Amino acid sequence: MAAFTTHHHNQAHLLGLLPTAGPKPRPGPFRVRMSLQETGPSVAVVGVTGAVGQEFLSVLSDRDFPYRSIKMLASKRSAGQRIAFQDQNYVVEELTAESFNGVDIALFSAGGSISKEFGPLAVDRGAIVVDNSSAFRMHDDVPLVIPEVNPDAMKGIKVGNGKGALIANPNCSTIICLMAATPLHRRSTVLRMVVSTYQAASGAGAAAMRELELQTHEVLAGKKPTCNIFQRQYAFNLFSHNSSVLPNGYNEEEMKLVKETRKIWNDPNVKVTATCIRVPVMRAHAESVNFQFENPLDEDTARDILKNAPGVVVIDDRASNNFPTPLEVSNKDDVAVGRIRRDVSQEGDYGLDIFVCGDQIRKGAALNAVQIAELLL
Numbered sequence: 001m002a003a004f005t006t007h008h009h010n011q012a013h014l015l016g017l018l019p020t021a022g023p024k025p026r027p028g029p030f031r032v033r034m035s036l037q038e039t040g041p042s043v044a045v046v047g048v049t050g051a052v053g054q055e056f057l058s059v060l061s062d063r064d065f066p067y068r069s070i071k072m073l074a075s076k077r078s079a080g081q082r083i084a085f086q087d088q089n090y091v092v093e094e095l096t097a098e099s100f101n102g103v104d105i106a107l108f109s110a111g112g113s114i115s116k117e118f119g120p121l122a123v124d125r126g127a128i129v130v131d132n133s134s135a136f137r138m139h140d141d142v143p144l145v146i147p148e149v150n151p152d153a154m155k156g157i158k159v160g161n162g163k164g165a166l167i168a169n170p171n172c173s174t175i176i177c178l179m180a181a182t183p184l185h186r187r188s189t190v191l192r193m194v195v196s197t198y199q200a201a202s203g204a205g206a207a208a209m210r211e212l213e214l215q216t217h218e219v220l221a222g223k224k225p226t227c228n229i230f231q232r233q234y235a236f237n238l239f240s241h242n243s244s245v246l247p248n249g250y251n252e253e254e255m256k257l258v259k260e261t262r263k264i265w266n267d268p269n270v271k272v273t274a275t276c277i278r279v280p281v282m283r284a285h286a287e288s289v290n291f292q293f294e295n296p297l298d299e300d301t302a303r304d305i306l307k308n309a310p311g312v313v314v315i316d317d318r319a320s321n322n323f324p325t326p327l328e329v330s331n332k333d334d335v336a337v338g339r340i341r342r343d344v345s346q347e348g349d350y351g352l353d354i355f356v357c358g359d360q361i362r363k364g365a366a367l368n369a370v371q372i373a374e375l376l377l
Contacts, residue, residue: 040066047110051206055366123164147371172364179335183309189294192271202283241276284326296349324357
């Protein structure tokens with residue numbers, strides 16, 4: 001990763017507010033924008049001032065997503081702010097039921113309660129809602145989609161059908177896990193999967209990222225850390241994921257991985273268990289995944305399968321002990337996989353271990369939602 005020039009530049013970059021790193025050419029004065037076009041859909045971004053909302057804009061721009069108009073929507077407190085997007089200035093509007101009149105695609109990332117209230121209202125007005133919250137994921141009639149994994153789940157939902165619809169974006173941990181697990185599952189059928197996660201601050205939003213940075217300064221200066229978001233020291237520490245613990249002892253994040261995997265794979269019998277941990281990393285999640293397969297799958301075949309999987313890059317250099325890291329995948333679209341090895345605790349080639357890293361704000365949220373929107377066109 002390139003060294004950043006100033007502290008503020010670095011922070012803005014981590015929060016996803018600056019152009020992303022990587023080889024993609026940024027729009028310059030000589031580039032003709034193909035995205036603003038009369039034939040494109042009208043788009044609304046709900047929760048535009050949040051970490052994922054900002055990343056929605058970044059991804060839409062990077063991918064030249066076509067649109068004829070775009071609405072920036074947020075809470076009353078953010079209304080009136082100005083946002084620059086593709087050489088135009090937009091004023092953030094307060095989210096109301098009327099916001100969705102004439103909107104074709106609405107990208108939601110404003111939390112479950114907002115989605116529950118406004119998602120159905122947007123659908124009633126003919127919008128196709130791609131929702132990033134957990135509000136509708138487990139509803140039987142709502143497709144839960146990772147475009148590289150199960151695009152068929154949203155078959156028949158298209159802009160121009162004149163019908164509104166709701167599509168759910170899976171949880172970030174689920175997306176990052178299944179990007180790597182699905183190609184292997186297609187080859188040899190996963191019977192059981194054990195997932196341990198190392199989840200970044202970004203999963204709890206921009207405020208959590210700011211608090212991690214603030215705490216790091218405070219602890220290094222010998223001060224008491226400010227604990228507003230997680231109610232405990234996060235810098236130089238790690239702890240069980242901050243979602244509620246359920247009667248079975250699993251927290252909500254862990255059970256999301258269990259239930260969402262079954263729904264996305266359309267396999268109610270696949271055994272999944274998870275332990276989700278919050279680690280002091282800015283914006284990319286890491287996961288250790290252990291598989292038990294129905295049919296043998298050796299590590300070399302698995303490596304080849306993953307090298308050819310869409311949206312996946314393999315970083316698996318045993319000689320120099322080089323494997324995926326959260327820093328390496330931050331601001332990147334691809335999910336990185338390494339530590340691909342036979343599970344020595346299982347007989348034959350029926351078990352594998354892998355280590356996965358993915359940018360939680362990008363593929364874990366905004367990129368996946370925009371890819372879903374692309375399938376609607």
